[in-house]
Amino acid sequence: QKEVEQNSGPLSVPEGAIASLNCTYSDRGSQSFFWYRQYSGKSPELIMFIYSNGDKEDGRFTAQLNKASQYVSLLIRDSQPSDSATYLCAVTPGGYQKVTFGTGTKLQVIP
């Protein structure tokens, strides 16, 4: 079983819709969760991080964490073509331990 699992996609959504990206992880001791966006040919850039159960909102982005279900998601409201990228979920046990990345979900926002 992979430590961090994501559907590779592509996930296609129309412009203006909500894109929902999902991630599950295997280590119940995981404490910190990150979402990165990676455009083709570029390095990953941090979108959001979440540490506590529940929702965390930042602009059009909402991260949702459910530690009991070992599940973290990213919602993108009012999706734009510029959101088309690969979204990487990353998980760490906390502190200054290594971060494990999922394989990423490719999102396509259709104009």
Add this chain to the structure above:
Amino acid sequence: SAVISQKPSRDICQRGTSLTIQCQVDSQVTMMFWYRQQPGQSLTLIATANQGSEATYESGFVIDKFPISRPNLTFSTLTVSNMSPEDSSIYLCSARGTRSGNTIYFGEGSWLTVV
């Protein structure tokens, strides 16, 4: 966030040669890492660069192939030795530390093509 500079940004290398990638962070960080991202794949951690001591390598990566140095808190190098076409990849430096809290930030990457 930490600003991370890598060089070279891109290079074409001959089979059998070695190339050293440099990574400079704009502030003191507690941890620096090197990742590899092969075409169409996700990130794979090569090693954690430790200041003043040998790097901690992940399974499948060895010091002879990927020697790493970190002489101070803000600078690290990764050498890809005796390159083969299978080493064609993006190599990413990342950092995590006091200013960035628990978050990892990435450099722009070094795109290596081995011919």
